[in-house]
Amino acid sequence: MAASSPLTDLDGTLTPASFHTAANSPIAADTTNITSPDHENDQKPGYYKCKEIPHVLKQSCQIHLEEQMYLPAIELLGSLLSDAGERQQTDRPVRVPPPAQIALLGTLTIHPAYTSRAPEQTNLDIAAESREYLRTLLNKVGPINADFRSAFSFRQGQSSGRWARRNSREFNSPGESDGGGSIGSYSEADNIESKWSGNDHSIWRRSSDFWSVLGWAFRCSTTHTHRWVHWKAWLDFMIECLEKDWDERLAQDQANFQAESNNSSDSESQAQCQYPLLKQSLFVQYVDDLRRDRKRVLHEVIRALLAFADDENSADNTYYREVFNKETVLHTDKSNKRKHSQMTAVDLENDQFGDYLEDWDDPVTDDDDDDGKANAFHTPHHPSGRTGRRTKGRPKSTPFSKPGKAFDVSPASTPNPLRVTDGLADSIPLRLRLFRLISGCAYYLPHDVLCKTHELYDLFTLRLKSLPLASFELFLSLDHTDFALPRFIYVSLLRYVAQSFIPRNAPQPEDVDPEAEADHAISQTILRECFLPFPAKTVTVEDNAKFSLVLESMAWCLFQSGSVDYSDELKWAVEKGIEEREKKIKKAGGRGGGGAAMTAAEKMGRQVLERSAASLRTFVDAVEAMSLAEDRVMGTGDEMDEDSVLAGSP
Known part of the structure; x- marks a missing residue:
């Protein structure tokens, strides 16, 4: 049986049995069929086969991107994905652009000139369309076939010529040909001669x-x-x-x-x-x-x-x-700063066109120039046409400097x-x-x-x-973890955090429930005897509030899994823990014990502690009500197995 995966299922569906842990080794995690999801039954995403776009279309897209005609280029690339369904039926590969073009679109989705400092709506449309195309490409073709690994590589300080000299990885299984898999290789001709692909503005080269x-x-x-x-x-x-x-x-x-393993001998299958x-x-x-x-x-x-x-x-x-x-x-309109004579002057012999080509101005404002120069007339065809003087006393920034060093x-x-x-x-x-x-x-x-x-x-x-307590509570909130973490990872995290709070005199889980502890699990017995009746090992109100939040989360996880049954011992453990945590923080005197010298953080800690105590009491009431309802339905009053556990897997 395959070892359980912490990355198998984002939903992390709960079961009445156990979710295992792999804290010690993957082999030790194999305990039950439920705790070890069967990867053979996992549905592999149905990504389409792909192939690099034809040379003519690739060159056309490259010209559009170099000339900053982004919307037509994205529309052309998007049209190659629109008929992907028909291509799948005929087993024809989907056409995918080279990594250099994908990388450029990745920059356009986040650069300030196309987002927060966009001078016009068209720039915002470019960012939105780029992001939509990349997401469609990801969902239909997949990250391996589209070679996102090469496209989204960080190469701070490298010149564009080195793009083609980076090693191209083969992502297919050993012994398989390309067969419509990852593109696999690209040439220096794929480089886009644009400042958006260079060290000045590309996100993949601005950061290390x-x-x-x-x-x-x-x-x-x-x-x-x-x-x-x-x-x-x-x-x-x-x-x-x-x-x-x-x-x-x-x-x-x-x-x-x-x-x-199926084709090997029994001795080799143990690998x-x-x-x-x-x-x-x-x-x-x-x-x-x-x-x-x-x-x-x-x-x-x-x-x-x-x-x-x-x-x-x-x-x-x-x-x-x-x-x-x-x-x-933020973007500001600087057109009024020019003198009227400068805007309307026309001198064709000296390449002065007045305001006839105003719409072709670079979308990057003066604030984007790394060297502090003020933009004169500039077209996409002549990046060297920028003129102006650098402000005195302002150090010149280079694309190889740490991002943001010149301006923070x-x-x-x-x-x-x-x-x-x-x-x-x-x-x-x-x-x-x-x-x-x-x-x-x-x-x-x-x-x-x-x-x-x-x-x-x-x-x-x-x-x-x-x-801080407010942030700590967010990380443990079921509202966030239900769809961001598989439940077994969440349970393991709760177990680690809870054990960091318990005092030394608390019983050890391996002594209370050795079988559950072997899987680093949370059982009702461990929760009741090792965690619930105790305060945090420190006297601060914040630590006791955090510990109470962890216990609350562990309790409700057990409740949602159906792995808990009502008993007087459970109710006693909850009440005992609430009382002990109140006694603990009173030892701090004014520092959280209710005195007039409490800080705002300590007051917040008391509020959270009281709210968490109320939630734990509600948990006991809910368990009791659920047990009574089950007794009425079953008509037997039989109790659940005390050894039912909720375990986790890092």
Whole structure:
């Protein structure tokens, strides 16, 4: 039986039995049929076969893109996808553009000149149409066939000529030909001679890696909401691309391994799958970018994942800079700054056309020039035609400098860590979806790719506990985790966080329920005897409130799975824990114990603690009502198996 996957099903459907964990090893996780989903029954996405667009059409699209005639180019590319259904019936491949063109469209979806600083509606249409085409391409062709791994590679500081010299990866199964799979290779002729593909404006060259972009995007969610609107859409697409790329490779690796196991001898069939295709995924490439820059991979990943979740980390303000130059500056109409004589002067011999070609002006405003120059007349055909003087005293920025180094925007006011902004709430599902991929990377791949599973959960738990109470509650909310995390990953996270709060005198789960503890599971016995009756190991009201929130989430997970039955011991454990947590915070005196010297954070902690206590009592009442209803229906009064568990898998 295949080991259960933390990336099998986004829905994470609950069952009355157990969801297993792989905290120790994938083999130890195999406990029951329910806890180990059968990957052979997983439905592989029905992606169409693909082939690179014909040379004539490719050249036509390239000319349109170089001339900044983006809408006609996107319309042409989109028409090649519109008849994909008919092509599937005839087994004809769908035509796909080369990675260079896909990369350019990826920049247009987020660049300020086409989003938050668009000078006209047409620019906004270009960004929207580019995003719609890329999403359609992802859904119909798939990330591997479209070669998103090459298109969405970060190459800070590299010249456009190096695009073609990057190694082209073969994504098909070993021994298979291209056969309509990934495009596989491209030539230097595919390079787009446009500033939007160069170091000045391409998102893939403005940043060193995906994680620096992620950190800046999360900063915009709390301090620059006009940019977050666009970054949210860009991140949603990118994470979906990472997910589908990962899931497709995982399914192919497991299918190939199963086929090899069926054809091998019994002794060879004991080998474990090495996931060769998974190691070539886009997500692993983004992880390798950190190792390439000699950074601490796991710490950088977790730092970006939780960037600005606390709303007050001043270190992140200087660490995560804007991706595009003067990105947060809004568009202003500067046409009135010109003198009338300059706008209307016509001198054909000296290439002065007045305002006849005003509509062909570069959509990038003066604020986008890295060197601080003021734009004179400029057409897409003559990028060297820019003139003007650099402002005195202002250092010249180069495309090889750190993004945002020449211009950084600080928030007008410091966000309140006690208040959850709409942007922060919107970012939580995105963060959790990325955590799903990180967890899968630690589970399936060797430890030198990212880390060991327990190292990931230990570090993530440590950082999660340090968040303000409002942010901490968001990460544990079932409203977010129900569709962002599979339930078994969520349960494992709850288990790790809960164990970091319990005092030393609490019974150990392995002594109370060894069978459930072997799977790192949550059973009713473990919850009742090891967690519910205890306070946090510290006297702070915030820690006790966080611990109560974890217990509340664990309790309701058991209730939703049907793995809990009413008993007087359960009710006693809930009441005992509420009482103990109240006693614990009173030891702090004025620091959360109800004195007049309480801070705003401590007052909020008491409110959360009271609300969570009420929710736990409601949980007991709901369990009792459910048990009575079942007794009436069954007519027997038989109790459920006390060893029913709800387990999780990192």
